[in-house]
Structures are given as C-alpha cells and as structure tokens.
Amino acid sequence: MRTEDQRSVTRLALGVTGVFSLGLFLGWPLAVVGAVFAALFLQAPAALPLTAFAKLFVFSIGLMFISFLLSSIFSPYPLVFLMLVAIGIILSFMWSVSGAGVLPGVIALMGALMIPNLVLQSQDLALVLVYWIPLNLLFAGFVSTLMFVLIPAEPQTAAQKKAAAPPSFDPYRRIVRMSLVTVPFAMAFFVSGASALLVLFFVALLSQQLAAMPAAGKSVAKAMLTANLLGAAVSIICYEINVIAPVILTPILLCFFFCLTLGALGKSQAPLATAAGSAITTALIVYGGSVAPFSDEADVKSIIRVLQVASAAFFVIIAYVVVDEFWPEKERQAAQ
Numbered sequence: 001m002r003t004e005d006q007r008s009v010t011r012l013a014l015g016v017t018g019v020f021s022l023g024l025f026l027g028w029p030l031a032v033v034g035a036v037f038a039a040l041f042l043q044a045p046a047a048l049p050l051t052a053f054a055k056l057f058v059f060s061i062g063l064m065f066i067s068f069l070l071s072s073i074f075s076p077y078p079l080v081f082l083m084l085v086a087i088g089i090i091l092s093f094m095w096s097v098s099g100a101g102v103l104p105g106v107i108a109l110m111g112a113l114m115i116p117n118l119v120l121q122s123q124d125l126a127l128v129l130v131y132w133i134p135l136n137l138l139f140a141g142f143v144s145t146l147m148f149v150l151i152p153a154e155p156q157t158a159a160q161k162k163a164a165a166p167p168s169f170d171p172y173r174r175i176v177r178m179s180l181v182t183v184p185f186a187m188a189f190f191v192s193g194a195s196a197l198l199v200l201f202f203v204a205l206l207s208q209q210l211a212a213m214p215a216a217g218k219s220v221a222k223a224m225l226t227a228n229l230l231g232a233a234v235s236i237i238c239y240e241i242n243v244i245a246p247v248i249l250t251p252i253l254l255c256f257f258f259c260l261t262l263g264a265l266g267k268s269q270a271p272l273a274t275a276a277g278s279a280i281t282t283a284l285i286v287y288g289g290s291v292a293p294f295s296d297e298a299d300v301k302s303i304i305r306v307l308q309v310a311s312a313a314f315f316v317i318i319a320y321v322v323v324d325e326f327w328p329e330k331e332r333q334a335a336q
Contacts, residue, residue: 009263015147017256032288033135041144064130067111073118088112093178109204181319199287227275228313231282
C-alpha cells in the first residue's frame with residue numbers, strides 16, 4: 001500500500017473512532033451521526049477549507065430551525081405537512097445538484113426528513129435534535145481537521161483533481177430521478193407512523209450516494225447492495241462480540257478495527273474495494289445505533305436495526321434501478 005493510502009486509512013480509523021468513543025462516554029444525542037460525518041470528511045483527499053465548513057455549519061443551524069418551525073406550525077394539518085415534506089426533499093435535491101455536494105445534500109435531507117418526523121413524536125425531542133445535528137457536524141469537522149493536521153495529506157496533482165471531477169449529467173433528470181425514489185419512501189414512512197430516525201438518516205445518505213452517479217444501472221445497484229450487505233455483516237459480527245464482552249471498551253476497539261480494515265480494503269485492488277467506503281457508514285449507522293445501552297435486549301435491537309436498514313436499502317436501490325430502466329441516461333445524450 002502506498003504511504004499516502006496508509007496515512008488516509010490511519011486518519012480515517014483514528015478520527016472516526018475518536019468521535020465514536022466520545023459519543024459513547026459522554027452520551028450526547030445521535031452521536032453516531034457525528035461519527036458518520038467524520039467518516040465522510042475523512043474519506044476526502046483533503047481537509048474541507050475552513051470557510052466552506054463555516055458556511056456548512058451556519059447552513060445546518062438555519063435549516064434545522066426553519067424545518068422545526070414549519071413542522072411545528074403545520075403538524076396539525078397532515079396533508080399540508082406531507083406536502084411540505086415532499087417539497088423539502090425536492091428542494092434538498094435541487095440544492096445538492098446545483099453544486100453543493102453530497103454532505104450538504106445529506107444535511108438538507110436530514111432537515112427535510114428527520115426533524116418533521118420527530119416533531120410528530122415530541123417537539124421537545126425535535127428541538128434537541130435541532131441543536132445536536134449542527135453540534136455533531138461541528139465536532140466531526142473539528143476532529144477531521146485535526147486529523148489532517150496531525151497526519152497531513154499529500155497535495156493533489158492536476159491529474160488527480162481532474163479524475164475526481166464529477167462527470168457531466170442532466171440536472172433535471174437527476175432531480176426527478178431522486179425525487180421519484182425518495183418522496184414515495186418518505187410518504188410511506190410518515191403515513192405508517194414509523195419513528196426510526198437512523199433509518200431516515202441512512203436513506204438520506206444512501207440517496208445522495210446514488211444521486212452522485214448519473215446513470216446508476218444494475219452494476220452500480222449491485223455494488224451498493226454489496227456495500228450495505230458488507231456493512232451489515234460487519235455489524236452482526238460486532239454485536240456477537242459485544243455479547244461476549246459487554247464492556248464499553250469493546251465497541252471502541254471494534255470501531256477502530258472495522259474502520260481500519262474497511263479503510264485498507266478501500267485502498268486495495270480487491271473486488272470489494274469500491275464497496276468499502278459505503279460499508280463503513282452502514283456499519284456505523286447499524287452498529288452505532290444499537291450499541292448502547294448494553295443490556296439483555298442488545299441482540300434483539302441489533303437484529304431489528306439490521307432489518308430496518310436492509311429494508312430501506314433494498315427499497316431505495318431497487319427503486320433507482322427501476323427509474324433508470326424507464327428513464328436511462330442515454331436518452332438525454334441521444335437528444336443532444
């Protein structure tokens with residue numbers, strides 16, 4: 001493995017484990033979201049510039065408060081409430097496609113999905129989330145920046161920057177494609193009265209990852225399914241180890257080990273290399289969302305979490321494949 005790849009894997013493992021560990025020790029709300037944010041930051045080739053991060057942090061605060069305010073006002077009116085959720089999802093995709101990027105798009109979807117869902121359950125809990133999503137983002141950004149300072153990355157060459165540039169795509173098709181998949185899922189989720197917040201977070205993340213691929217197709221769907229199955233498998237193994245050694249040091253060591261292992265896999269030439277990055281976030285959401293408190297129910301909770309996330313993953317990925325079959329990217333190219 002190249003020296004730069006070794007540094008990248010070490011940054012990822014130490015940074016994500018640091019956020020994950022402090023979340024366990026301090027017990028702050030939705031600490032697993034902070035760990036996922038850290039993983040997204042640290043999988044980038046360089047640290048996010050301070051100005052860009054400050055704008056992202058301010059945006060997250062404003063978005064969460066606006067979402068909370070609108071959700072609180074219109075929650076007594078179900079039809080209007082659901083229409084606003086659908087509009088919020090579409091606006092999130094429009095903003096992401098306009099050049100904002102994957103992480104800002106995820107945050108926008110969190111505001112459109114998670115805050116309204118929690119308002120229906122408890123406005124007090126929703127207000128806690130309004131504060132803690134930006135705080136998780138702030139802490140993840142601080143840790144990731146610190147890791148890039150302690151373990152510097154090599155400057156990117158012009159060829160690497162060109163290779164990392166997104167391919168051309170039809171923005172209208174991408175917005176409609178994402179909306180046709182995510183809006184029906186959200187409507188079904190809200191109407192059914194479901195309350196699994198981490199599943200909504202997972203859907204927001206998965207939708208943005210798939211949206212970054214203009215022509216998903218069956219090959220990409222297979223890769224994403226593989227990534228989520230790999231992440232679920234890692235989570236199940238971690239649960240079983242937790243049952244054997246139910247102490248707080250166990251999840252910390254397990255988090256470091258699977259971040260290190262999957263990070264190294266992602267830098268290798270193995271067939272599963274492309275699935276490693278998504279597998280890390282899936283493992284963090286599934287395992288991190290069920291790891292505390294340690295109790296006799298831990299194994300039951302883990303199985304339920306795996307089933308919830310797996311169901312959401314299958315729905316979203318298969319829906320993307322269906323949309324791509326009826327509206328392939330090649331039609332846009334032929335029309336030009």
